Amino acid sequence: MRQIRSILEGVGSTVQLLLRALSYVATLPRQSSRFIEQCYLIGYTTLPIVGILSFFIGSVLALQAGYSMQNFGVMQFIGSLVGLSLARELGPVMVAILVTGRVGSAITAELASMKVYQEVDALITMNIPPERMLVLPRLAAVAVMMPVLTVIANIVGWFGGAMICKYTAFISLSPKAYFASMVQYTKFKDVFDGMVKAEVFGLVVVLVCCNIGLNTRGGPREIGASVTRAVVVSLILILVLDYFVTKILI
Amino acid sequence: MNNAQQTARVGLFFLLGVALIWVTYETLSGGKLFRDQGYTLIAGFDDVKDLKKGDDVRMAGVKIGSIDLTRLDGRRAVAVLRVDSGVLIPRDATATIYMAGLLGSNYVGIGMGTAGVPPLSDGQEISTTVTPDFNTIMSELGNLGKKLDGALGSFSSAMNGDGKGNGGLIQNLDHLVTDNRDKIGATLSNLQSVSEKINNGEGTLGKLVNDPDLHDQLLAAINELKATATQANSFMANAQGIVDHVKSGQGSLGMLLYDPQSAENLRVAVQDFRDVSDKLAKGQGTLGKLISDDSLYLSAQSTMKKADRALDGMTDSGPITAVGIVANALF
Numbered sequence: 001m002r003q004i005r006s007i008l009e010g011v012g013s014t015v016q017l018l019l020r021a022l023s024y025v026a027t028l029p030r031q032s033s034r035f036i037e038q039c040y041l042i043g044y045t046t047l048p049i050v051g052i053l054s055f056f057i058g059s060v061l062a063l064q065a066g067y068s069m070q071n072f073g074v075m076q077f078i079g080s081l082v083g084l085s086l087a088r089e090l091g092p093v094m095v096a097i098l099v100t101g102r103v104g105s106a107i108t109a110e111l112a113s114m115k116v117y118q119e120v121d122a123l124i125t126m127n128i129p130p131e132r133m134l135v136l137p138r139l140a141a142v143a144v145m146m147p148v149l150t151v152i153a154n155i156v157g158w159f160g161g162a163m164i165c166k167y168t169a170f171i172s173l174s175p176k177a178y179f180a181s182m183v184q185y186t187k188f189k190d191v192f193d194g195m196v197k198a199e200v201f202g203l204v205v206v207l208v209c210c211n212i213g214l215n216t217r218g219g220p221r222e223i224g225a226s227v228t229r230a231v232v233v234s235l236i237l238i239l240v241l242d243y244f245v246t247k248i249l250i
Numbered sequence: 251m252n253n254a255q256q257t258a259r260v261g262l263f264f265l266l267g268v269a270l271i272w273v274t275y276e277t278l279s280g281g282k283l284f285r286d287q288g289y290t291l292i293a294g295f296d297d298v299k300d301l302k303k304g305d306d307v308r309m310a311g312v313k314i315g316s317i318d319l320t321r322l323d324g325r326r327a328v329a330v331l332r333v334d335s336g337v338l339i340p341r342d343a344t345a346t347i348y349m350a351g352l353l354g355s356n357y358v359g360i361g362m363g364t365a366g367v368p369p370l371s372d373g374q375e376i377s378t379t380v381t382p383d384f385n386t387i388m389s390e391l392g393n394l395g396k397k398l399d400g401a402l403g404s405f406s407s408a409m410n411g412d413g414k415g416n417g418g419l420i421q422n423l424d425h426l427v428t429d430n431r432d433k434i435g436a437t438l439s440n441l442q443s444v445s446e447k448i449n450n451g452e453g454t455l456g457k458l459v460n461d462p463d464l465h466d467q468l469l470a471a472i473n474e475l476k477a478t479a480t481q482a483n484s485f486m487a488n489a490q491g492i493v494d495h496v497k498s499g500q501g502s503l504g505m506l507l508y509d510p511q512s513a514e515n516l517r518v519a520v521q522d523f524r525d526v527s528d529k530l531a532k533g534q535g536t537l538g539k540l541i542s543d544d545s546l547y548l549s550a551q552s553t554m555k556k557a558d559r560a561l562d563g564m565t566d567s568g569p570i571t572a573v574g575i576v577a578n579a580l581f
Contacts, residue, residue: 033253036253036256036257036260037256039260039263039264040256040259040260043260043263043264043267044259044260044263047263144264145264145267147267147271148263148264148266148267148268148270148271149267151267151270151271151274152266152267152270154274155270155274183277183278186278187278187279187304188274188275188278188279189304190278191271191274191275191278195271
C-alpha cells in the first residue's frame with residue numbers, strides 16, 4: 001500500500017513539475033545561455049558514445065541477421081531489417097537509455113546536491129522558481145536534442161550494418177544492394193515515428209530525474225540513492241512507454 | 251570553454267542534425283516537400299487489396315507517382331493516385347492493382363493507352379481493371395483440389411466398388427478371371443500350342459516366319475506388285491494426260507467432244523447419213539432401188555446366164571465372133 005502510494009506520489013509530483021515548468025515557457029528566451037549549456041551537455045557531449053554504440057549495434061544486427069538469414073537465402077533483406085529495426089525501435093530506445101545513463105544521472109545528482117545543500121531553498125527564497133531555472137532549460141534542451149541524436153544514431157547504425165555486410169565473408173552483400181533494400185522498405189514515417197518516441201522518452205527521463213533530484217531529502221547518501229532510483233525508474237518507464245507509444249504510432 | 255564556443259558547437263551540432271534529418275527524408279521519401287506535387291487521379295476498385303498510402307504508381311514498370319490515400323466512396327474503394335506532372339496518361343489507359351511480391355506489397359500499374367488520345371487532367375477518374383489476387387488464386391486452387399479429390403474418389407469407386415454391393419472394375423475383373431479360369435487356361439494352352447507350331451516352322455505362318463526362301467519369294471512378289479503398281483501408276487498418268495489433252499480440246503477426239511463446229515459438222519453428217527438411209531429404206535434413188543427392187547437382180551441374173559451361154563458359144567465359134575455374140579446378148 002505504501003509502495004502504491006509512493007508511486008502515485010511520484011506520478012503526481014512529476015506531472016505537477018511538468019505543468020509548472022511549462023508555465024514558465026515564456027521565460028525561455030531570457031534563459032538562452034542555460035538552454036545552450038544544457039543542449040551542449042545533453043546533445044554534443046553525448047554524441048560520441050551514441051555514435052560508437054549505434055555503429056556497433058547496427059553491425060551486430062546485420063551480423064545476426066545475416067547469420068540467421070543465410071539458411072533462407074534472403075540476404076538481400078538485411079538492409080530492410082537493419083533499417084527498420086534501428087529507425088523504429090533500437091535507435092530511439094538506445095539513445096534514451098544512453099541519455100538516462102549519462103545525462104539523467106547527472107541531472108539527478110546535480111539537483112539532489114542542490115536540494116541537500118539547500119541551494120534550491122535559497123533560489124526559492126530569492127523568488128526564483130527552480131522549475132523555471134533548473135527544469136525548463138533541460139526540458140527544452142532534451143526536446144531539441146533527442147531527434148538530432150536519434151537520426152545520427154540511425155544513420156551511423158545503418159552504415160555500420162552496411163560495412164559488416166560488405167566485409168563479412170558469409171554475407172558479402174554490397175552496400176548498394178543493402179541500401180536499395182533499406183530504401184525500398186524503410187519510409188521516412190518509420191524514422192519520424194522513431195524521433196517521436198525518442199522525444200517522449202527524453203522528456204520523461206529528464207522530468208523523472210529532475211523530480212527525483214528535487215525531492216531528495218537527507219544527506220550525501222541519499223544523493224546516490226536518488227541517482228540510482230532515477231536511473232532505474234527512467235529505464236523502466238522507457239521500456240513500458242515504448243510499448244504504448246509504439247502501439248499508438250503503428 | 252567560453253560561452254561563445256559552447257554556443258557555436260551546439261549550433262553546429264543542431265544544424266548537422268537537421269541536415270541529417272533532411273537527407274534521410276530526401277532519401278526515403280523522395281523529398282517532395284518543395285517539389286512539384288504533380289496531379290491526382292481517382293481510381294475506383296471493388297477492393298483495393300493491400301494497397302497503402304505511399305505505394306508506387308508505375309507505368310510500364312517505371313515509377314511515375316505514389317498512392318496519396320485510399321478511402322471508401324459509397325460501395326466502392328477509391329485510391330487517389332498522385333502522378334508526376336511530366337507524365338501524361340491517355341484517357342483510355344486503365345489502372346490495375348498488381349502484387350509487387352509475396353510479402354504483401356502492392357502497386358498500381360497504369361497501361362500505356364493509345365497514342366494521340368487526350369490525357370487525363372487533375373482530379374479525373376481513370377478506368378480500372380480487376381486482376382485476381384493471391385487469395386482468389388488460393389481459393390481457386392482449393393476448389394481445384396476439391397474437384398481433384400472428387401475425381402479421384404470416383405476413380406477409386408470405379409476401380410474398387412462403391413461399397414454398396416456394386417463391384418468395381420478390379421472386383422469385376424477378378425470375378426471374370428475366377429469364373430473363367432478353365433477357359434482362360436485352355437485358351438492360353440492353345441496359344442502356346444500355336445506359338446510352338448509357329449516356332450517349329452509348321453503351317454503357313456510357321457513357314458513364313460522360319461523359311462527364308464518363302465520370305466524371299468514373298469519379298470519378290472511384293473516387289474513385283476510394287477513394279478506393277480508403278481506401271482499402273484504410269485498408265486494412269488498417261489491416261490490422265492490423254493484425258494487432259496482431250497479436255498483441252500486438242501486432237502481429233504478432243505475437237506469432236508469440245509469443238510462446237512466439229513459437233514455441228516458431225517450432226518449434219520449424221521443427219522445426211524440418216525436421210526440417205528431413209529431414202530435407201532424407201533427404195534429411192536439408184537442405190538435404194540438396187541437394194542429394195544429385185545428386178546435389177548433378176549435382170550442381172552438373166553444377163554449373167556446369157557453371158558454364160560455366150561461364153562460357151564465363143565468357145566465353140568472362136569474369138570472373132572465373141573464380140574458380136576456378147577453385143578447381141580446385151581443389146
